[in-house]
Amino acid sequence: MRWYLVVVLLLVVGLVFQLGLLVYAMYALLGVMLTSRFFARSWIESVTAERGCNITNGVIGDQATVTVTIKNTGRWTIAWLLLEDSVPKSAMMQRPPRIGIKKPRSAIMRLKPGETKKLSYRVRFDYRGYYQLGPLLAETGDLFGLHRRYRVLTEPVYVLITPTVVPLSGYDIASRRPIGEVRMTYRLFEDPTRIAGVRAYEEGDPLRRIHWHATARTGELHSKVYEPSTVAGATLLVDFHQDGYNSRAEPHRSELAVTTATALANQVYLLGQQFGLYSNGRDAADRIRQQGHRLEFRSRVAAQTDASQETSSDRLRPVELRSARGPDQFQRTLETLARLELTDGLTFSELVVEVSGRLPRDATVIAILPDVPEETAIALGTLKRSGYSVTAVVVTYDEHHFVACGGRLVAEGIDVRRVDDEAMLAALCSQRMIGAFG
Known part of the structure; x- marks a missing residue:
């Protein structure tokens, strides 16, 4: 806008002082600027796009083929159009990356009236998660570089990648006790x-x-x-507060925690017993619903910022999946664990206080923890003294760290087990519970 003011000011000066050459030059420049503005706006408004993706659900290692079809619906040839399809920035910045991209997801093209072109690339998913592919960021402008316009085209697609299901060896099906003792105390119904x-x-x-x-x-x-009629089985409490996961061991330790929860849920499901899930993590679907995305922007930086994910959250409501049994419940558990993200909201002790009134009395409470500060041990100890059967699984690579965590839990009367890789996880149910150290 300021350039228009400068041109108008120079035009007025030329008219006042009768500077014919200056007046002519300002008329020509003003005409070029208005024409450029018209074409830039016309081009960006005449672009449409449609998105296709061959999968919306998959497992780790799957690949998705994303195809975006771009069409010029206007009367004018678009001289240049810069396109870039958005992918989760946090997934690309993580080391190692959560996803791999094959083929470019950006392109520069020229479109005649009514012409259609395609942008296609492949995404390999190396970790579980809920991934947003898109929207498409489009940029065009006049040939002189005076005006540029930006738009976000197409709704994104979301691909859910479920965690690996590790079978637990040494599982005693006859006991109907997946992990820890299940005390049948409430027998009010038949x-x-x-x-x-x-x-x-x-x-x-x-x-x-x-x-x-x-x-x-x-x-x-x-x-x-x-x-x-009693509620047997297990209730999983997964600590996904980011303070418990040291960045040097990420994302491996948080992924192992999710894999542990998945394996335990699978075993309880195979027994035909009920199971539920609570976590202080963040549900990626909730995050995406809250953020949304706009359709038009005045700059590429604004478009990219809006399309990228937020990394912090003050979520104070736990992720909750009430106890049930059957294949539908297991599928919901898989999907919930797939979408789980680290957050800085509820601490684990606050989570226990929040959900303690909704925990089934006759189900084993299994806490999956990366760390055990004093308040976490006290919260689980309070559950134990309230009559719940409580077992803790500590996900850690450090033997000394496990001893420190286990000591706090044993002092509260909590049985403790350890997981540091998938091999140890497979033998989790055949481990001897640690009731004392020494």
């Missing part, structure tokens, strides 16, 4: 689908309780005895 035995009929028994086969065989009324 499960009519599970008959435990037969007893003599008592006055007041409803007709649907009568065991007709036993009655016919003995000639006396008998009633069915049902097994108590």
